[in-house]
Amino acid sequence: MKTIDSTPKKDGFRMPGEFEKHLGTYIIWPERPDNWRLGGKPAQKVFAEVAREIARFEPVTVCVSNCQFANARHMLPDEVRVVEMSNDDAWIRDCGPTFVSNGKEIRGVDWRFNAWGGLHDGLYFPWDKDDSVAQKVCELERRDRYRLERFVLEGGSIHVDGEGTLVTTEECLLSEGRNPGMTKEDIEETLKEYLGIEKIIWLPKGIYLDETNGHVDNIFSFVRPGEAVLAWTDDKNDPQYEISKAALDVLERERDAKGRKINIHKLYLPAPVLISADESGGVDAVDGTLPRNEGDRLAASYANFYIGNGAVFFPEFNDPNDAAARELLKHLFPDREIVGIYAREILLGGGNIHCITQQVPAPLAD
Numbered sequence: 001m002k003t004i005d006s007t008p009k010k011d012g013f014r015m016p017g018e019f020e021k022h023l024g025t026y027i028i029w030p031e032r033p034d035n036w037r038l039g040g041k042p043a044q045k046v047f048a049e050v051a052r053e054i055a056r057f058e059p060v061t062v063c064v065s066n067c068q069f070a071n072a073r074h075m076l077p078d079e080v081r082v083v084e085m086s087n088d089d090a091w092i093r094d095c096g097p098t099f100v101s102n103g104k105e106i107r108g109v110d111w112r113f114n115a116w117g118g119l120h121d122g123l124y125f126p127w128d129k130d131d132s133v134a135q136k137v138c139e140l141e142r143r144d145r146y147r148l149e150r151f152v153l154e155g156g157s158i159h160v161d162g163e164g165t166l167v168t169t170e171e172c173l174l175s176e177g178r179n180p181g182m183t184k185e186d187i188e189e190t191l192k193e194y195l196g197i198e199k200i201i202w203l204p205k206g207i208y209l210d211e212t213n214g215h216v217d218n219i220f221s222f223v224r225p226g227e228a229v230l231a232w233t234d235d236k237n238d239p240q241y242e243i244s245k246a247a248l249d250v251l252e253r254e255r256d257a258k259g260r261k262i263n264i265h266k267l268y269l270p271a272p273v274l275i276s277a278d279e280s281g282g283v284d285a286v287d288g289t290l291p292r293n294e295g296d297r298l299a300a301s302y303a304n305f306y307i308g309n310g311a312v313f314f315p316e317f318n319d320p321n322d323a324a325a326r327e328l329l330k331h332l333f334p335d336r337e338i339v340g341i342y343a344r345e346i347l348l349g350g351g352n353i354h355c356i357t358q359q360v361p362a363p364l365a366d
């Protein structure tokens with residue numbers, strides 16, 4: 001695996017849409033007791049279910065620390081590959097490589113990772129093991145990589161349509177803890193150069209109280225070029241209403257890289273999900289890690305579904321809107337199975353289905 005001293009755009013590479021064909025999916029096994037309640041035991045069951053379900057459609061690799069290797073191997077089915085990889089937590093979308101393709105070959109883009117804000121407002125310290133994950137995945141996949149030593153980015157903070165359009169949020173990419181020395185124009189230039197992008201659409205904010213500084217993947221997702229979903233509520237008393245409305249206003253007036261208007265489908269949120277006393281009591285308190293207090297609202301949304309080769313995996317919360325989300329996804333992805341996963345344990349760790357998965361795209365266009 002070599003590190004290339006050029007940029008994907010110069011080399012004719014672009015980031016494919018998630019709905020394009022995959023070679024496989026990576027996941028990291030959860031275990032840290034200051035983020036996952038009860039030492040990660042309930043979350044491990046859900047991660048194992050996610051891995052098992054995705055493995056029905058594409059090869060899955062689970063990366064796991066030395067301490068948890070035997071347990072993960074025991075809990076995962078034989079068809080899931082388990083590899084030892086040190087890590088700081090379980091968010092491979094954010095610390096793993098972003099793959100780019102030229103139609104024949106794929107390469108990884110290895111951004112700098114600083115735990116969503118470094119010493120400014122990052123979620124844990126240290127994060128050096130996570131920052132090495134992208135390189136290690138490129139080694140396993142035998143893919144060359146581009147490494148940005150100074151540019152901080154997480155995979156969950158961008159969504160692309162594979163045809164030159166990228167959607168992100170100002171709340172996240174312009175946050176103090178990531179690239180404070182760069183202007184919005186500098187950031188746009190870097191994204192264009194490293195992802196083969198021509199047009200960037202900036203939503204103001206992500207989901208209310210999302211601890212990633214508003215990652216786009218929890219509020220918006222492309223379904224295919226020209227078509228997308230936006231997390232939505234009609235409740236004007238909910239702070240989320242103004243956030244989703246502001247995003248819709250942007251999306252309605254913007255055009256994508258091909259000059260198309262994006263057709264937006266409203267994906268209704270579940271009722272607010274709050275941390276219970278029992279759940280809060282199961283998380284170790286550690287200085288420098290975000291506390292999990294009873295009554296805190298979690299950033300629950302259905303927009304963080306993962307698009308696999310033959311299926312879409314979406315979160316369920318035992319909420320009446322679970323059924324509406326399933327129906328909308330069925331309508332938008334008529335050729336894929338729609339698989340619901342009860343995702344409360346992932347949400348309790350501050351994340352979602354999209355941010356625990358990272359796809360390796362197929363190099364060849366269909």
Ligand code: KQY
Nearest residue numbers: 091123156349350351355
């Ligand atoms: O991308 C994500 N949503 C990751 C969230 C990390 C939370 C760490 N506690």
